[in-house]
Amino acid sequence: xxxxxxxxxxxxxxxxxxxxxxxxxxxxxxxxxxxxxxxxxxxxxxxxxxxxxxxxxxxxxxxxxxxxxxxxxxxxxxxxxxxxxxxxxxxxxxxxxxxxxxxxxxxxxxxxxxx
Amino acid sequence: xxxxxxxxxxxxxxxxxxxxxxxxxxxxxxxxxxxxxxxxxxxxxxxxxxxxxxxxxxxxxxxxxxxxxxxxxxxxxxxxxxxxxxxxxxxxxxxxxxxxxxxxxxxxxxxxxx
Numbered sequence: 001x002x003x004x005x006x007x008x009x010x011x012x013x014x015x016x017x018x019x020x021x022x023x024x025x026x027x028x029x030x031x032x033x034x035x036x037x038x039x040x041x042x043x044x045x046x047x048x049x050x051x052x053x054x055x056x057x058x059x060x061x062x063x064x065x066x067x068x069x070x071x072x073x074x075x076x077x078x079x080x081x082x083x084x085x086x087x088x089x090x091x092x093x094x095x096x097x098x099x100x101x102x103x104x105x106x107x108x109x110x111x112x113x114x115x
Numbered sequence: 116x117x118x119x120x121x122x123x124x125x126x127x128x129x130x131x132x133x134x135x136x137x138x139x140x141x142x143x144x145x146x147x148x149x150x151x152x153x154x155x156x157x158x159x160x161x162x163x164x165x166x167x168x169x170x171x172x173x174x175x176x177x178x179x180x181x182x183x184x185x186x187x188x189x190x191x192x193x194x195x196x197x198x199x200x201x202x203x204x205x206x207x208x209x210x211x212x213x214x215x216x217x218x219x220x221x222x223x224x225x226x227x228x229x
Contacts, residue, residue, distance in 0.1 A: 042222070043206070043222045046218065046219075091215075093216075094215075102163060102171065102215060105157050
């Protein structure tokens with residue numbers, strides 16, 4: 001099946017700085033890559049996603065890049081704010097056989113933005 | 116309701132007891148997922164229901180775990196003979212169509228096995 005690795009596990013940045021979280025995946029057939037944000041004590045929420053037919057997608061301060069050849073994708077948050085503090089999960093959708101349609105999640109990155 | 120609803124929000128049980136967790140997905144969502152999240156850990160896939168297709172049960176950790184779904188509505192996750200290692204938050208998610216896109220999560224059931 002798919003294997004998703006996420007780094008770093010913790011990330012601390014000063015307010016206004018940028019934050020980058022990286023994920024790698026193993027299945028070259030995977031074709032959909034979402035990012036979820038989970039604030040303390042709350043449910044995970046989708047913040048951005050990207051399909052394998054594009055290399056980059058941006059939504060205000062958040063962007064995701066995808067390198068299919070290298071099988072890695074990254075979340076970029078610019079001009080970070082304290083309310084960006086949360087755990088961020090990357091995921092990859094299985095692309096073949098029994099994995100088709102399943103989302104495989106990374107272990108998460110705890111982002112802390114200091115004011 | 117407007118979102119995915121799970122009940123109970125918290126469940127404390129004794130080792131060896133059975134528990135049943137409930138999930139009400141968003142109306143019209145054909146896909147429903149159960150995930151387990153241990154403290155400080157990622158999301159562990161348990162089971163996936165998609166319409167009338169046979170569910171993908173490949174993530175269930177043991178035969179003590181089972182889940183059912185009535186049509187495209189309510190789902191229940193049952194854990195028999197609970198063990199302390201079952202303690203975790205059990206998250207349910209639903210999506211409008213198949214393929215794992217745009218999941219909406221419930222707020223979870225915090226299960227504590229004493």
